[in-house]
Amino acid sequence: MISQSTRKILFATAALLATGSVLAAGADLGNTTKQATNWVAIAMFVVFVAITLGITKWAAARTKTAADFYTAGGGITGFQNGLAIAGDYMSAASFLGISGLVFANGFDGLIFSIGWLVGWPVITFLMAERLRNLGKFTFADVAAYRFAQTPMRTFAATGSLVVVAFYMIAQMVGAGQLIKVLFGLEYTVAVILVGVLMMCYVLFGGMTATTWVQIIKAIMLLTGATFMALAVLWKFGFNPEALFAKAVEIHSKHDAIMSPGVLIKDPVSAISVGMALMFGTAGLPHILMRFFTVPSAKEARKSVGWATTWIGYFYILTFIIGFGAIVMLTQSPELYYVDGDITKGLKGGGNMAAVHLSNAVGGNIFLGFISAVAFATILAVVAGLTLSGASAVSHDLYATVLKHGNADSASELRVSRITTICLGIVAVFLGIAFEKENVAYMVMLAFVIACSANFPILFMSVLWKDCTTKGAVAGGVVGLVSSVVLTILSASVWEAVLKNPKGSAWFPYSSPAIFSMTAAFVVIYIVSKMDNSKQAQLERSLYPAQRVRSETGVGAAAASGH
């Protein structure tokens, strides 16, 4: 299916996976060539679309109120929500990007898998039940619980939309590039297709349809990856040592794939990237929103438990898949390597390792299945993003800020749907506009903003009694602005995107999180401490009641809107 050398896919998935300059530096910007149309993959994908649209039709009949739209009526079980969270979080980047990274560098891929997982315990221990107990539809409900609604909501909605925008651009560009290679569709057609399908899911089926798309995608991805990993391990008698030994023998880097390499440059960058991944996960609006779909704090905890388990399991699989690709693809170089020459790299680029491996272990049908999984993966992620963007606009900006909480459910629902259409159109345009741009920094930027703006205001408003509106908004703004500015001044944008000479970047580290997140917390602290206004005193006096509700869930059951 992949007949020509297309290195740009490397860039496309690096864009999805984006770890700042570390990976962007490894991305190769060549021209993508449209591939021969893969009918098996398309047939599999059509089946997926037919099933999900069927579910959307069923979900549409159940989406009557704003609560149905935002939270599926609050009736999702912990297990279902855990799978949906996993489906929301495991992107095509984790699957193709990490296995590609393992294929290229061995050990280093593992560092990534760990980084993308460690945010989950933080959410579990500090956030999950408090979110569920205080919130209704969006994380701004929680952050603004005892504060002045207009400034807090406006800021929280802005934080959500900025994170969603950067995450979305990276997904759309990645989707277009990936689908071009996997299915042989035109870039523009692919981007429009993704936009239209995601609009259908969200517009008609709201959270119910989005949840089921994510659950189905998670099951498909976990099944496909499990099959591949088992096929690899079976070949080596379920002995990892034998697999590694063969890989070291074959791989051009030999024993170097067994040790950490270039991924971690300096300790400050390492810790900074780690902070962005760890605390950014706890500030992603589309992930936080999922906590309001379950009926109780207990179910919210169960959701994160399942999500962490599935995501961790999946990352172990990607490691095995990467090593399996090293060993098995070299056995038929004529099928998988450029000109059949191992030294020239994989057809379609390094991130095609998992896709080629699916052909090696399961033939054309399984290749089609894995291609369809990759497409489904993107759809599930963008649908979740759109839904959280739409709710930030309709619930936070329209219903609370503009209508002061007096909007009726029907008009709020109408605004969500209009916003969904707008977001879908914007996403398609941005996807097309950024086709030739280097978007490798965008996912990382989304994580940095989430950890420097959204996470600090959430954390402080829920856990610190002296926090005030002024403090939270000031700290959030500092976190947001410093994340963006420092990212622009770092090598991943200053050199890779703005084409300044190498070494000229003002900000020397891979991620600003260590500075921007710290700055946000410090500013929230200082400004809140200095704030002695009447409003601040009122906000502090409301803390004990908020604490009772956030810890015990008193009054929370009524909030889920069912």
Add this chain to the structure above:
Amino acid sequence: MNDDIVARIEANPKFHQFVQKRNSYGIIMSILMIIAYYGYILLIAFNKEWLATKLAPGMVTSIGIPLGVGVIVFTIILTNIYIRRANTEFDDLNAQILKEANKK
């Protein structure tokens, strides 16, 4: 009426004990997670050679690989341990506090 319940919970010393107990448990678990993750990251930053050491002479698998997979497994186990305790012991305490607040 809801305000009464909130006030009664706030006045109940059991509530404060309960919150303190669960929060310190959550903080201890978070610290364990941070030590495991940043410990691994700092090992990579400062002692790549040790991580590259072979598990045993004649093997190719390096110490860093089972250790890295160990961090993933540790993350999963730690999360689920917390959830099990929170969903049983802590939720029971929580239910008891709510019951007392509703009864009076």
